[in-house]
Each structure stands twice: as C-alpha cells, then as structure tokens.
Amino acid sequence: MEENEYILLILKHLNKETSPAEQAGLQQWLDTDPSHQREYQVVEKIWHDSGQVLADRQFDKEAAWKKLGETLTFPALPQPQVPYQTGMSPQTGVSPQPETSPQPGAPLQPRRIPSFPRQKWLAAASILLLLGIGGWWYYSKKVIGPRQVILAKDGPRHVPLPDGSFVDLRKGAVLTYTEPFNDDRKVELTGEAFFLLAARPSGPFSIRTTHAIIEQMGTSLLVKDLPASDEVIVTAGKVKFSDRDDPTRNRIVRAGENLTLAEERFTTSRKKEPNFMSWKTGVLDFRDEPLESAAAAVGDFFELPVFISTDLGGEIGKIKVNARFDHQPLEQVLEELRLTTGLDIQKRKDTLVFNIK
Amino acid sequence: MNTPESHLYRQFKAVFDTYYNSLCNYAFTFTKNAESSEDIVQDLFIKIWEDRRELLMENTIRYYLFTAVRNNSISWLRQEKKFVLVEWTDREEAYAETAEASGSGFQHGSPAGSVQEPATVADYRRLLEQGIASLPPKCREVFELSRFSHMTYKEIASSMGISVKTVENQLGKALRNLRTFLRENGVYLAWALVNFFLYLVGVGPYLVFY
Numbered sequence: 001m002e003e004n005e006y007i008l009l010i011l012k013h014l015n016k017e018t019s020p021a022e023q024a025g026l027q028q029w030l031d032t033d034p035s036h037q038r039e040y041q042v043v044e045k046i047w048h049d050s051g052q053v054l055a056d057r058q059f060d061k062e063a064a065w066k067k068l069g070e071t072l073t074f075p076a077l078p079q080p081q082v083p084y085q086t087g088m089s090p091q092t093g094v095s096p097q098p099e100t101s102p103q104p105g106a107p108l109q110p111r112r113i114p115s116f117p118r119q120k121w122l123a124a125a126s127i128l129l130l131l132g133i134g135g136w137w138y139y140s141k142k143v144i145g146p147r148q149v150i151l152a153k154d155g156p157r158h159v160p161l162p163d164g165s166f167v168d169l170r171k172g173a174v175l176t177y178t179e180p181f182n183d184d185r186k187v188e189l190t191g192e193a194f195f196l197l198a199a200r201p202s203g204p205f206s207i208r209t210t211h212a213i214i215e216q217m218g219t220s221l222l223v224k225d226l227p228a229s230d231e232v233i234v235t236a237g238k239v240k241f242s243d244r245d246d247p248t249r250n251r252i253v254r255a256g257e258n259l260t261l262a263e264e265r266f267t268t269s270r271k272k273e274p275n276f277m278s279w280k281t282g283v284l285d286f287r288d289e290p291l292e293s294a295a296a297a298v299g300d301f302f303e304l305p306v307f308i309s310t311d312l313g314g315e316i317g318k319i320k321v322n323a324r325f326d327h328q329p330l331e332q333v334l335e336e337l338r339l340t341t342g343l344d345i346q347k348r349k350d351t352l353v354f355n356i357k
Numbered sequence: 358m359n360t361p362e363s364h365l366y367r368q369f370k371a372v373f374d375t376y377y378n379s380l381c382n383y384a385f386t387f388t389k390n391a392e393s394s395e396d397i398v399q400d401l402f403i404k405i406w407e408d409r410r411e412l413l414m415e416n417t418i419r420y421y422l423f424t425a426v427r428n429n430s431i432s433w434l435r436q437e438k439k440f441v442l443v444e445w446t447d448r449e450e451a452y453a454e455t456a457e458a459s460g461s462g463f464q465h466g467s468p469a470g471s472v473q474e475p476a477t478v479a480d481y482r483r484l485l486e487q488g489i490a491s492l493p494p495k496c497r498e499v500f501e502l503s504r505f506s507h508m509t510y511k512e513i514a515s516s517m518g519i520s521v522k523t524v525e526n527q528l529g530k531a532l533r534n535l536r537t538f539l540r541e542n543g544v545y546l547a548w549a550l551v552n553f554f555l556y557l558v559g560v561g562p563y564l565v566f567y
Contacts, residue, residue, distance in 0.1 A: 008529040015503070015528075017510055046485070046535050051504045053485045057391065059381040064399055065373065072406050075362040149411055227428075227518065305520065350520035 001029055010043045150175045156280055164198035170279045189225055196220045212261050215240040222276055229262030233276055282327040294321035299352050302330050309355040368413045380426050383505040387430035397429045423506040424516040488538035492531055499524055500531035
C-alpha cells in the first residue's frame, strides 16, 4: 500500500469511518510487517496529539454558565435534598462549614404586621381581580403558541400551511413558524422551497431567510436561501424582496423575474430557468440549452459540484444541449449527455467533470 | 419533577458542559481572540435556548453547534475586516484534487534558521502547533473542524459545503504534511514513541534523538 493510501485508511479507522472490508484490509496490512504497526502508531500519535495541542486553551465554563443564567430564564428545578458540598478543604482536611445559612432552629426576628382595614383589602383584591381578567383577556389574544419546525430530512416534502398555502421544501430545507399562524403569516426558511400562497386580503405573507425578507402580494414563488446569497424566482403575482439587515433597501419582483441578493447587492434577471423546479418535478428539460447552464442544472439536480475543463475553451458557448430526463438516474443522464454533446463526462470524486474526448 | 421544560433544561446544561470548551477553542482558531470566541459561543447558546430548543433533543446538535460557530466566526472576521473570505468554489476543489492526484506536492516550511537538532517534549508540542499553523488554509480548516468536533466525514462535508472525498483527502494531506514537517524539524516519531517512555522513566532528557 502507498503511503497516502494507508494514511487515509488509518484516519478512516480513527474516525470510525471504515467499512468492514476496509477494516479487514487495514488489519491485514498491519499484520504483514512490524514496521506497519509503527507507521500506524505514528499517524495515531500525530492525530491524537494535535487534538490536544489544538484544544489547549481552557475557557471559564462556570463563569460563562453564570453569565448565561443572567440573560436566560431557566425553569425552577427542585433543590437536591442533601446540600451540595465541594468536598474536603485541602489545607485543613476539615469539611467546610456553610458560611451564612441560617440554622434551622434559629429564632426568626419578630416582625410587626401592620393592621390593614378590611374594606381596603376588598378594594385591593377587586383591583387585582380586574387586572387579572384584563391581563388574561389581553394575553389570550396575544398568546404565542408552539413553534413549528418542519425539516425535509430525506427528500422533498410537501407541507400544507394552516392558511391554505402550500410549501414544497427541497431536501435539507427547514421551515419554521409560530402558531397561531393565520394572524401574521410569517415563516422562516433556510434552504430552498417553492411557495404556492393562498390569497388572503387581510394580511401579507412574509418569508424570512438568512439575508432577506420576502413579502407576498398574492403569488407563487421559489426561494433559495444559500449561504452567500438569496434568490427568488416569481412564477405568478409579485413580491417585495427586502434586505433583512436594512428593509428600506427593497425591490418589487414580478412574475417571470429572478432576483438575487448577494453581498448586499440586488441583481434582477428575466432569464428563463426552465429547470429551477426540477428537484420538485423530477424532470430536467433542455431545449437548445447552453452547455454551461445545462451542466449547472444537472449538478444542482444531483447535488454534485460541476467542473468544466478549461480545455474546452471557447467551444463551450457553441455546445447546446437538447434532451429531456424524467426521474432518470445519474448514469443514464450522463450517458445521454455524452452521446448528444460528444464530450467526455465523468463523475470523479463526487464532482461532475466535463472534458474534451 | 420531570416536565418537558426541566428535561430540556437538563439537556441544555449537558450540551453546554460537553461542548463549551471545544467550541470556544474552535472559534479561537478563526478569531485569535479569547473574549470574542466566548461571546460567539455564548450568543449561540442564548439563541438555542430562546429560539431553537427543539434542537437540543436532536442527535444533530453537534453538527449544528460547530457549523454555527464556524459561520458566526467567519461573520465576526468579516465585521472586523480582518479577513477576506475566500470561497471554496467547486472549481478550486476540483483543481485541488487534480493537483493532488498528479502528485504536485505542498512546499513544507521550516521555522526560520532551524537546524536539525534533537527536539525536547516542549519543542514537540510547539512544533506540532507550528505544523498545524503552516498547513494550507483549507486543509487546516478541515483538519481543525474534524479534531474539535469529532464529526463524521459526511457532517464535515456538509458543514463546509465540500464533498466527502475532499474531506478525506484533506485530512490525509494534513497528516502527511504534519509528519513531514515534524521530520524536517528533527522529530522522528517512530523513535519518539520509544524515547517518550525512556524520558518518562528518567533515562534521557530528550524526547527524540536520531
């Protein structure tokens, strides 16, 4: 085995990533030569020691926990029956005495209870009662219900919302909203989703993403919340798209338009993206599609990065793709693309590589 | 008392106890500032308790924590204008791997004026630190995230937006580079294992000789 190969294998083993076959391969390699065992120990030692060297700095966890307690409200927990003690004092060997806690049997300081006329008690009680009823009424109108978190964990997910709208979440997307939903119709989104919104004259529907706030005015739209940018593609109606950090910066996006917000800049385009919903429909449809955008659509669909070799040079612009794929596996798609474009297209190390033959 | 609330609270405390120190250390690899690292991690815990308690019960909490600390540290660097984020594009990644496959090596840097002398225990730790610091930036990022978080290759890949294969290759590269770096600076680890024992029993003052 080459150096690179066995280092990768040892690392996999240390990270519990080996398959049974790889595990057996490693064992066999170790058994063939005592020098291999030393090699193993060296890699293990560097791996282990660098973990220690990196996590060398000690942060004050207790102080941090105390600080969190000042900001957050925690539920009251029952105190343990036995008082918590830190142990023996190292100098004296005598367990420390509680410092100022009162002794259980100690007499309390007598306190004079001031007399308070009965009528005043009643008046005070009725005011409290009125306040209580008022407060309950107010609170019952404002009460914030449970937070709904919907995650499309294993694949696309179709989610009906309480107001009659529908959302299609792409795999990995997360949608959050608070109940009752119908009052303000606000959702938060990370990832990609298609919204088909119920018309509701009473109030807008708003979608918050990492960088933007999108408000609807009766519509259907696709929202992509990516780490560096947010994109919205409107298929019907129109929306208002605002920078979340500065909502005064906003644009109106109409049907057929795409708007991207990246690095605080809006870019509008009317370019047709026929395959923007492929993850939902399972269909990729190319008609005279330039190679570069077709490759990007295939990569996006199969969630693989795309690399177009620079050897293709100016040829790229000339190659057009004409094909339609309906729920087909990657290998079939690549095979047909190879035939129609005459290019060498391979999946290499989780990347789709396009090259000249 | 076993209300869902107190159950969540106990879970929150347990997660905090388990991860606080590693998360701060991890943030420190970006910020190089202890106070800001603690702020980033504390803000994250505040956010979890206030908005995302449901995460506490998920087994993806580790992934969430380290990914959030990474993102927030990068945002902090951006705000402080200390760092221009270099996006790890797919293209670069493919290039990196092609370069790797064709065997073009990484140039190892030795500390200035280093002479091949035996290294002591303290030297060894210092050298390992230097070795990690001199890894190529993206390689170091993958390596550090892996060492701090103990996440799976898949989780690291997803957290950094790269492929699983890249994670594996970058970790391998980190180990090869570290080993070469140590060797170039007079640390021969195959011997070190034996000598460390000799050092412990007081036979020699040096961890390593050759």
